[in-house]
Amino acid sequence: METTFVLPNSGHRRDDVATKMGMWLFLFTELLLFGGLFLVYMIYRYMYHDDFLAASLDLNVLIGTINTVVLLASSMTVAMSITAMQKGDIRLSKRLIWITVVAAGIFMVNKYFEWTAKFDHGLFPGMEQYGQLANGERLFYFLYFFMTGLHALHVIVGMIFLLFVIRFIQKNKVRQDKYMLLENAGLYWHLVDLIWIYLFPLFYLIH
Amino acid sequence: MSENNHTSTHAHDTHIVSYREHASTFLGLILLTIMTVTVSVFGADLYTLTVLTALTIASAKAIVVALYFMHLKYDPKIFKFMLTIVVVLFAVFVVLAMVDYALRS
Amino acid sequence: MSTTAANPDLSFYQVARGIRSWLFTLDHKRIALLYFYTISAFFLVGMALGFLMRLELIAPGKDLMEPHTYNQIFTLHGVIMIFLFIIPVIPAIFGNFFLPIMIGTDDVAFPKLNLTSWYLYIFGGALALLTLVVGDGPADTGWTFYAPYSVKTGTNVSIAVLAAFILGFSSILTGLNFIVTIHRLRYPGMTFFKLPLFAWALYATSWIQVLATPIVGITLLMIIAERAFGVGLFDPAIGGDPLLYQHLFWIYSHPAVYIMILPAMGIVSEIIPTFCQRTIFGYKAIAYSSLAIAFIGYFVWGHHMFTSGMSGPARVVFSILTFLVAVPSAIKVFNWVATMYKGSIDVQPPMLYIMAFIFQFLIGGLSGLVLGALAADVHLHDTYFVVGHFHYVMFGGTAFAFFGGIHYWFPKIWGRMYNVRMANIAFGIMFVGFNTLYFPMMILGMMGMPRRYYDYLPEFQPLNVISTVGSWILILGILLMIYNLIRGYLKGKPVGRNPWGGVTLEWQTKSPPPLQNFDQAPVVSEHGPYDFK
Numbered sequence: 001m002e003t004t005f006v007l008p009n010s011g012h013r014r015d016d017v018a019t020k021m022g023m024w025l026f027l028f029t030e031l032l033l034f035g036g037l038f039l040v041y042m043i044y045r046y047m048y049h050d051d052f053l054a055a056s057l058d059l060n061v062l063i064g065t066i067n068t069v070v071l072l073a074s075s076m077t078v079a080m081s082i083t084a085m086q087k088g089d090i091r092l093s094k095r096l097i098w099i100t101v102v103a104a105g106i107f108m109v110n111k112y113f114e115w116t117a118k119f120d121h122g123l124f125p126g127m128e129q130y131g132q133l134a135n136g137e138r139l140f141y142f143l144y145f146f147m148t149g150l151h152a153l154h155v156i157v158g159m160i161f162l163l164f165v166i167r168f169i170q171k172n173k174v175r176q177d178k179y180m181l182l183e184n185a186g187l188y189w190h191l192v193d194l195i196w197i198y199l200f201p202l203f204y205l206i207h
Numbered sequence: 208m209s210e211n212n213h214t215s216t217h218a219h220d221t222h223i224v225s226y227r228e229h230a231s232t233f234l235g236l237i238l239l240t241i242m243t244v245t246v247s248v249f250g251a252d253l254y255t256l257t258v259l260t261a262l263t264i265a266s267a268k269a270i271v272v273a274l275y276f277m278h279l280k281y282d283p284k285i286f287k288f289m290l291t292i293v294v295v296l297f298a299v300f301v302v303l304a305m306v307d308y309a310l311r312s
Numbered sequence: 313m314s315t316t317a318a319n320p321d322l323s324f325y326q327v328a329r330g331i332r333s334w335l336f337t338l339d340h341k342r343i344a345l346l347y348f349y350t351i352s353a354f355f356l357v358g359m360a361l362g363f364l365m366r367l368e369l370i371a372p373g374k375d376l377m378e379p380h381t382y383n384q385i386f387t388l389h390g391v392i393m394i395f396l397f398i399i400p401v402i403p404a405i406f407g408n409f410f411l412p413i414m415i416g417t418d419d420v421a422f423p424k425l426n427l428t429s430w431y432l433y434i435f436g437g438a439l440a441l442l443t444l445v446v447g448d449g450p451a452d453t454g455w456t457f458y459a460p461y462s463v464k465t466g467t468n469v470s471i472a473v474l475a476a477f478i479l480g481f482s483s484i485l486t487g488l489n490f491i492v493t494i495h496r497l498r499y500p501g502m503t504f505f506k507l508p509l510f511a512w513a514l515y516a517t518s519w520i521q522v523l524a525t526p527i528v529g530i531t532l533l534m535i536i537a538e539r540a541f542g543v544g545l546f547d548p549a550i551g552g553d554p555l556l557y558q559h560l561f562w563i564y565s566h567p568a569v570y571i572m573i574l575p576a577m578g579i580v581s582e583i584i585p586t587f588c589q590r591t592i593f594g595y596k597a598i599a600y601s602s603l604a605i606a607f608i609g610y611f612v613w614g615h616h617m618f619t620s621g622m623s624g625p626a627r628v629v630f631s632i633l634t635f636l637v638a639v640p641s642a643i644k645v646f647n648w649v650a651t652m653y654k655g656s657i658d659v660q661p662p663m664l665y666i667m668a669f670i671f672q673f674l675i676g677g678l679s680g681l682v683l684g685a686l687a688a689d690v691h692l693h694d695t696y697f698v699v700g701h702f703h704y705v706m707f708g709g710t711a712f713a714f715f716g717g718i719h720y721w722f723p724k725i726w727g728r729m730y731n732v733r734m735a736n737i738a739f740g741i742m743f744v745g746f747n748t749l750y751f752p753m754m755i756l757g758m759m760g761m762p763r764r765y766y767d768y769l770p771e772f773q774p775l776n777v778i779s780t781v782g783s784w785i786l787i788l789g790i791l792l793m794i795y796n797l798i799r800g801y802l803k804g805k806p807v808g809r810n811p812w813g814g815v816t817l818e819w820q821t822k823s824p825p826p827l828q829n830f831d832q833a834p835v836v837s838e839h840g841p842y843d844f845k
Contacts, residue, residue: 005833009497011340011412011419017283018421018496024286025488028293029526035297036530036560040545042301043308043556061244068240076233079224079276086223125541135544135551142543146534183278190277197268201261205247285495296523299611304559307614307626 016180023184027191030154034195037147041202044139051136056206058123059144060114064204067110068196074103075193078162078186088176094169097162097182100189104159111152115145144203151195158192161185222281232275239268320831323727323824338423339827344409345725346430351405354396354437359787361389366749366783369776372768382766383452384467388444390455391472395479396437398706399568402575403486403521404433406717407514409725411490413818414508416499416836418828421492425485432482439475443468454764456565459546459557463538470539473532480525480532483571487521490514499817501836508816508841509598513578516602520567520574524610528564531557555620562613570609572706573673574602576713577644580666583720584648586814587663588655591842594647601640608637618689627686634684641677645670660812661735665716668743672708676701679754694764697757703750715742715793722800723807727823730800738796742789748782815843 045052081096118141122129125142133141165185168174174181243264250257274280279287318327324341334342365385368376377385408426412419420426443450451472453462462469494507494515507515534545535557544550546557585592592598614622614630622630648670657663679701682688692698723729752775757763761772768776810819817834818825837843 005830007416007418007828007830008500009417011417011421011423011493011497012338015421015496018492020282021286021492021495022422022425022488024289025491025522028289029484029488029522031293032297032523032526033530035300036527036563039301039304039560040534040556043304043553046305046308047553048551061248065240065244069237072233072236072240075272075276076229079229079232080226083224083226083229086221125543138544139551142537142541142545146537187277190272193276194269194272197272198262198265201243201247201265205243205261206257293523296610300527300563303611303614303626303629306629307555307559307622310623310625311621312623 014178019180019184020187023187027187030191030195034147034150037143037150038198038202041143041147044136044143045202045206048136048139051134052140053206055133055137055140055144056203058118059204061204063110063114064200067107068200070103070107070110071193071196074100074107075190077103078189082179082182082186085174085176085179085182090169090175093182094166097166097169101159101162104155104162107155108152111148118145147199148203151192151199154192154195158185158189161188224275224278224281228275232271236268236271239264239271318827320826320828322826323822324827325824327827336427338419338427340408340412340419340423340426341725341825341829343426343430344405344407347400347404347408347433350430350434350437351397351401354392355401357441358389358392358397359790361385361392363783363787365389366780368766369768370780371776372770372773374767379766380452383454383764384450386764387452387454387472388440388450391440391451391476393706394455394568395476396433396440398572398710399479399483400433400486401714402579402710402717403490403514403517403571404429405714406510406579406721407486407490407517407575410721410818411493411511411514412497413821413825413829414511414816415494415497416502416817416830416834417493417497418830420489421496422489426489429482429485429489432478432485436475436477436479436482439471439478443471443475446471456561457532457535458561459535459538459552459554460548462535463542463546470536473535477529477532480529483521484525487518487525490518491522494518499834499836501838505596505599506836506840507599509581509592509595509602510575510578510816512599512602513574513581516606517571517574520571520606520609524564524567524571527560528568531560531564534560555617555622558617558620559613562616563610566613566616567606567609569702569706570605572710574605576669576710577602577641579713579717579720580648580669581644582814582816583662583666583716584651585842585844586720586812587658587660587666588652589658589813589844590651590655591840591844592647593650594643595840595842598644598647601643604640605637608633608640612637615684615689618686619693631684631686635681638677638681638684645674645677660719661730661732661739662716662720662812664736664739664743665712665719668739668746669709669712669716672704672712672746675751675754676704676706676709679704691760692757694762695757696753696761696763699763700750700753700757703753708746708750712746715739718797720812721818722797723811724818724823724825726801726804727806728800728804729807729811730796730804734796734799735793738789738793740789741792742786745782745784745786745789749779749786750782752776752779752782816841 077096078100081093081100084093084096118124119127123141124130124145130138130141162185165174165182168181243261246260247257250260273290279290324339334346337343364376365382368382408420447468448466449468451457451462451465451467451469453465453469457469457473494511498507537543538545544552546552546554548554581592581598612630612634614626615634618627679697683692683698683701719730719735756772756775759772761768807823809821809823812819815837817836820834821830
């Protein structure tokens with residue numbers, strides 16, 4: 001029974017740089033997915049500048065700003081949770097991840113209030129007041145719901161990802177000498193933040 | 208010897224970003240956010256310039272998030288290179304599409 | 313999964329048996345074969361649809377089917393051939409099987425993700441077939457799903473589009489896997505410029521898969537949203553722009569054709585050195601040209617829209633860029649021919665397919681330049697000239713390279729040889745059939761026959777008859793080729809490690825390879841991948 005010689009590089013062994021690279025490539029696909037929507041937004045804003053401006057006045061800048069601050073803070077806390085993990089402070093790391101998740105929850109609650117306010121005014125595609133809007137305003141609202149909706153979906157996925165990481169930390173599968181999963185969850189979370197960094201001015205701050 | 212070719216059992220040689228550095232990054236981002244809200248609320252009549260200003264500040268925030276929170280500043284250069292290509296690609300899509308829309312008679 | 317478990321004297325087939333060892337495998341070679349059988353099955357379905365189309369077109373007026381059915385058939389033919397055959401065929405089959413071996417490693421970077429990609433492929437394929445049996449039947453919009461018709465028609469557009477979305481994911485994950493594999497798992501000593509050209513081709517292709525596919529993903533989601541909510545994104549009656557759909561669609565679908573052709577060119581770059589027994593002419597030029605084609609290919613999409621109403625400047629810009637992207641392709645063709653010149657050419661079946669590739673790709677590529685010229689395109693857009701053009705590059709190009717790849721790597725994958733004489737005959741029949749089927753289309757297009765038309769003027773009939781007869785000859789050739797390969801699989805003579813005298817790493821290992829790909833340390837030459845001492 002001879003032992004196989006071992007190949008120096010293997011697809012079946014741990015490689016943290018490969019895992020990080022894979023995550024970044026996936027993030028590129030997400031950037032381009034939203035990029036397509038941003039392209040549509042840019043073109044229709046160019047075509048319907050006044051309608052977009054008029055419709056955007058109905059969005060609440062204060063809530064938008066609060067949500068921006070909340071997401072930025074959550075990016076900070078998840079980044080800090082990695083610092084804590086690197087230093088071996090597992091409890092602090094877990095707490096910081098929990099804070100990140102809670103911040104995400106606050107973001108979703110704000111979103112909920114914003115959206116239901118729009119539903120109450122009949123402004124969702126298919127509803128009565130929506131149908132009576134001018135063409136450009138209708139496009140604005142569609143893009144608003146589609147883009148913030150797709151973004152919210154990613155917030156939820158990010159929250160679930162982070163909760164899984166907490167679970168894995170509890171099971172010692174993510175630890176000081178093996179925390180790529182936490183790093184990748186962090187990268188995903190920063191992507192969610194990045195997208196909002198562009199959504200916020202383009203929808204709320206058109207003045 | 209191809210050094211970036213070995214499978215490592217540890218995380219990449221860890222450069223640990225301090226809590227203080229993360230907090231500073233956050234404060235910088237808040238500052239930029241204040242800037243962008245202020246410009247939009249108080250700089251009303253600038254039209255195209257408002258868009259450009261908003262996008263520039265947003266891009267500054269994005270670069271800060273990417274370089275610091277996402278660790279690109281300290282990671283192997285290949286990651287920054289790849290991200291740059293993606294951004295350039297998207298920028299060209301926008302430019303070429305606008306060549307159509309802006310110049311239709 | 314341990315890397316020291318498997319006995320190197322066993323082939324990868326022998327280490328485990330049974331259906332579960334295939335459906336839950338993490339071995340890139342088995343995944344490649346899973347793809348091979350399922351992609352081939354879809355190819356045959358697509359081929360049958362093409363056969364029916366040509367049958368309907370043998371005479372003007374109704375022959376076999378209603379006009380509405382004809383629209384559904386050519387739509388499904390396109391969807392299957394493009395998303396289920398041509399895009400995945402070479403990367404998912406030969407990329408999966410040979411990329412790790414060619415770079416001297418034991419698997420791709422993310423084996424579980426690799427299996428996931430295959431399941432996504434199956435799921436997407438199943439959805440595409442579902443459109444045949446539910447509701448109002450398959451989509452009748454053409455594979456391009458142009459708005460506003462795709463938003464209004466009652467046929468199964470949403471399901472078809474969802475299928476394409478899922479298949480896009482499969483494609484993205486494969487590309488992602490290959491990029492990381494090439495960056496991280498090369499054998500020590502194999503620098504980027506010692507990679508075989510097939511690996512370079514896959515690298516460039518993978519970048520297109522990762523960066524272009526998401527755009528069509530979001531576009532297809534917008535179609536579904538439009539059908540559900542009637543927003544008017546692409547409906548001119550309520551303020552939308554149908555051209556916007558075309559922009560978004562082609563921003564992916566043009567780079568997609570480079571996903572189709574680059575791996576095929578990679579195969580050509582492998583087969584020619586082996587069957588000319590000399591190193592490739594201009595290795596770096598071919599490597600760089602793969603990247604150049606991928607890069608420039610992102611910026612030419614507007615040439616599908618010259619007659620749709622784009623601005624004048626946009627048309628000019630896209631036309632210039634289209635001419636530019638032809639340059640790196642031409643560089644490759646010159647380098648291949650230069651490699652053959654004064655080489656010791658061994659005309660085996662793989663080489664036959666590759667020589668046909670060069671001839672057919674030339675016709676297809678040059679006809680693409682004709683279409684890229686604004687003045688000519690006005691007359692040729694949406695005619696059979698376009699149909700001829702893309703079949704020459706995709707079928708005469710990519711598919712023939714795929715067949716060449718099968719005949720080249722068959723002994724390595726299955727450890728046996730097929731009957732060479734029968735392979736040559738099958739090739740000959742296919743070559744005659746292919747050109748008889750598609751060359752008349754170039755002429756029909758110039759005469760003015762529109763594409764996607766169920767009926768046509770009587771003056772077009774003679775060439776249509778020739779074309780249809782060509783389809784019968786071609787199918788005969790394909791069936792003979794398949795028969796020969798199956799016979800070789802069942803009863804072919806066993807072969808050693810290197811029946812063709814190739815010098816890339818896969819020819820150093822056993823036929824078929826062991827589970828971990830190599831039974832002894834691979835030797836990477838200092839002089840590059842095509843070192844024919």
